[in-house]
Amino acid sequence: MDRETVYLEILQPDRCCLCFLVRAYANDHLKSLLDECVNDPATRAKLYRSKGFCRRHAWQGVHQHQSLGMAVIYGSLLEKGLQELPVKPRFWNIPKAAACPLCESEKARDHSAVREFIHIWSESEKLRDSFVEKGILCLPHLEKTLGQKMNSNGRKRLREAGEKALKRLVKDLNEFLEKQDYHRSQEPLGKEWDAWIRAVRMVSGEKD
Ligand SMILES: [Zn+2]
Numbered sequence: 001m002d003r004e005t006v007y008l009e010i011l012q013p014d015r016c017c018l019c020f021l022v023r024a025y026a027n028d029h030l031k032s033l034l035d036e037c038v039n040d041p042a043t044r045a046k047l048y049r050s051k052g053f054c055r056r057h058a059w060q061g062v063h064q065h066q067s068l069g070m071a072v073i074y075g076s077l078l079e080k081g082l083q084e085l086p087v088k089p090r091f092w093n094i095p096k097a098a099a100c101p102l103c104e105s106e107k108a109r110d111h112s113a114v115r116e117f118i119h120i121w122s123e124s125e126k127l128r129d130s131f132v133e134k135g136i137l138c139l140p141h142l143e144k145t146l147g148q149k150m151n152s153n154g155r156k157r158l159r160e161a162g163e164k165a166l167k168r169l170v171k172d173l174n175e176f177l178e179k180q181d182y183h184r185s186q187e188p189l190g191k192e193w194d195a196w197i198r199a200v201r202m203v204s205g206e207k208d
């Protein structure tokens, strides 16, 4: 499937397409790392330096039920940690762990996804039309994409479409808030019932 088709297929009105791609990539990367690279010395060395995955990615590994890979990695981290426990007080020079390798690769994928989106956005009328109809970018990805180089017409259209999609959410959120008021609290909630959750997703990112 070409990349334009991928974007056309993943557009949804309440899910940032870039968050979706980056998340899918991180999931696959974690899975293949735990399936294939657990005994690879370079991967092991990286995980020693970072003292394992960050909390988010470690629990993602647990939720993927990758028990064997996780047991091997975390068993060796525990052994290493026990060997290196301090024998005397250490007030400074506490060695700082390196960044989580999955966070690093996720960050790199995020940059490349932003560039790829802008490239396809600039080339594909189909993507621009579909995005206007049913796409959305979260606030951080809208900021990042608008910060990229592109022609002024493409930027204008992206800004308008991105703002419009997020403003629909603001409208739902206001409706939700108004119905919290006692004057309207008897009214049933409509499509705005989850606007506060969608707002979290559009500002802080998707749930893992
Ligand atoms: Zn996003």
Ligand SMILES: [Zn+2]
Pocket (backbone or CB within 6 Å): 053, 054, 055, 056, 057, 100, 101, 102, 103, 104
């Ligand atoms: Zn991480």
